[in-house]
Amino acid sequence: MxxxxxxxxxxxxxxxxxxxxxxxxxxxxxxxxxxxxxxxxxxxxxxxxxxxxxxxxxxxxxxxxxxxxxxxxxxxxxxxxxxxxxxxxxxxxxxxxxxxxxxxxxxxxxxxxxxxxxERTRGAIAIPGDRPAGVFTAGAAQRYINMEGFMVGKRVVILGSGDIGLIMARRLTLEGAKVLAVAELMPFSGGLMRNIVQCLEDYDIPLYLSHTVIDIIGKDRVEKVIIAKVDENKKPIPGTEIEYECDTLLLSVGLxxxxxxxxxxxxxxxxxxxxxxxxxxxxxxxxxxxxxxxxxxxxxxxxxxxxxxxxxxxxxxxxxxxxxQNGEYINLKNGNGIVYTVPQKVRVENIEKSLEVFMRVNRIFKEVKLEVRAGDEILLSTKKNHMAPGEMERILISKKKLEALNGKDIIFEIVEGKQIISCDSYDSCTIVPVGGDK
CATH class of the missing domain: 3.50.50.60 (FAD/NAD(P)-binding domain)
Structure with missing residues (x-):
């Protein structure tokens, strides 16, 4: 063929x-x-x-x-x-x-x-405890309910606050299940803010940041799930355990x-x-x-x-x-606060009007300045009221600016503002200046 x-x-x-x-x-x-x-x-x-x-x-x-x-x-x-x-x-x-x-x-x-x-599975993140029925990835549960017509459980705990997990919290609630809690290992949610509001807050479902599942208990079916708060090294803190009687655990722990x-x-x-x-x-x-x-x-x-x-x-x-057209590559690099950029390298010859760059930040930022520079030259400087790892950023750089770089690497960086270091909830966070320590 x-x-x-x-x-x-x-x-x-x-x-x-x-x-x-x-x-x-x-x-x-x-x-x-x-x-x-x-x-x-x-x-x-x-x-x-x-x-x-x-x-x-x-x-x-x-x-x-x-x-x-x-x-x-x-x-x-x-x-x-x-x-x-x-x-x-x-x-x-x-x-x-x-x-x-x-x-x-x-x-x-x-x-x-x-x-x-x-989706990442239970095996990929090594949750301790028994191995009963009732542990699903959020995407598998979504297919069971929406396409196969099977209800996965009645009392549910969700680990991870990615968008699929947040959406399934709402979906399960609408189908009559009781979603007891969403636990998130990181000090911030991995999902969009609109999903936190529409899928959790609107249904009074608690979100525990800096928490993880430390034990699954059950013989044939999940009977209990225990979560606990974690420290800055992501290790469970003794004495912070919360026990839930439930029959289902959904995992929304990354893609x-x-x-x-x-x-x-x-x-x-x-x-x-x-x-x-x-x-x-x-x-x-x-x-x-x-x-x-x-x-x-x-x-x-x-x-x-x-x-x-x-x-x-x-x-x-x-x-x-x-x-x-073949030409010399300009490399795109991430500086302070930026996890990655896509694309990672560009040839100006093949760009029509402007270069579209996608990126993510590594923590929640408030009232910050995002700067794009090549050497000492600032190509773009923009203020952002809110940036979060769960929300992808999109930047456009004109071809004219790129042509004037003469092959210099481009760096994307958060240069000033506030960053959230840790949170128990969205109402209780430790905020420091960009570049500062807790």
Whole structure:
């Protein structure tokens, strides 16, 4: 089999990339999806809040996915479901298998990797205690309730305050369960502020920051969960235990970009994002292999996934048509308070009007100044009232400014303001100046 473009993954990222590549003149496209339906995780996200940036209206996850599925079909883009990609070689040879076609070897001119991400499990974080039934990842519980029609429990404790966990706190409450508490190891939530308000505060569900589960008790089914406060080294503090009688524990303890294929291909990885290192075109270090969406870094809004993936799809089309310019790379680096930047390196020649940079901070900041500089030159300085790890930041830098850098590295940094060091709750936090100690 031969295709100009193979897209690995049929979720929101893969759909957007394939559609954009088709709009940019690539006719021979194959989308490969391992699930039985297109749309990825969105199919189980029946709550609204999607599409505000992309479609200027509020949609549910399945509605958002359906918009792109319909576009894919209108463009007559070929796709294979229930198909597992086994390997992608640096030469863009894709090996895949399914029950209908059997083992396939597909030669592509370009590949876009859009495999999304997976949840951390109990084993990944080593929670002590018994091993009864009733311990679920938040995403698994979401699928059981929203797609399979099974209720996972009646009295629930949630560990981790990522967006999926927060949304499931509300979902379980609406289905008649009692959510007793949400415990978060970090001194800040990993979710969006709007989800903390709409999913916890609106339903009087307590959020315990700097707390974790220290024991699970139960023979056949979960009977009790014990949480405790942790110190600055994330170690439980004796005497702070809180015991809950419950039948279910949900884990919302982080997402991991799905990059087994990327690593096997030899793609350079960024240990900060657990995703590929990409350039201004979302291209990896292997020419012609692109990556976009949650496989690169975990996004908080699917609208940003779609926008980033369109960029990868258009760039893949440029690669196929041999329209990409080679030039010297400028490196993007994170300074004080910044966890990572995406992309990690850029060539000015391939930027049209401005460079879009996504980043996350490493703690909660209040009334701060974010500075972007190259050497002594300040490219951008902006004030932010609130920055948090659960909320991705987006910065635009004009091409004109980049052209004047002469190859200097760009540094993103929090230079002044206040930072939150520790919290028991959102009403009780230790706040110090940026750069100060507790």
């Amino acid at each position: 031969k295709y100009d473009l193979v897209v690995v993954g049929g979720g929101p990222a893969g759909l957007a990339a394939a559609i954009e590549a088709k709009k940019n003149g690539v006719d021979s496209i194959l989308v490969i999806e391992r699930a039985k339906e297109l749309g990825g995780i969105l199919q189980q996200c029946i709550h609204n809040g999607f599409g505000l940036h992309e479609f200027k209206e509020e949609l549910t996850g399945p509605e958002y996915a359906q918009r792109f599925i319909e576009q894919l079909k209108e463009q007559n883009i070929e796709y294979k479901l229930d198909t597992m990609v086994l390997e992608v070689s640096p030469e863009k040879i894709v090996q895949a298998i399914n029950s209908e076609d059997g083992y396939m070897i597909i030669q592509a001119k370009a590949v876009v990797l859009t495999m999304g991400c997976r 991991i970009p799905e990059n087994d294929i990327s690593r096997a291909t030899g793609i350079e990885m960024d240990r900060r994002t657990n995703g590929p290192v990409v350039n201004e075109l979302m291209e990896t270090n292997i020419p012609g292999i692109f990556a976009a969406g949650n496989v690169v870094h975990v996004h908080d809004l699917v609208d940003f996934v779609s926008g980033e993936s369109r960029k990868a799809g258009a760039a893949a089309a440029r690669y196929i048509k041999n329209e990409i």
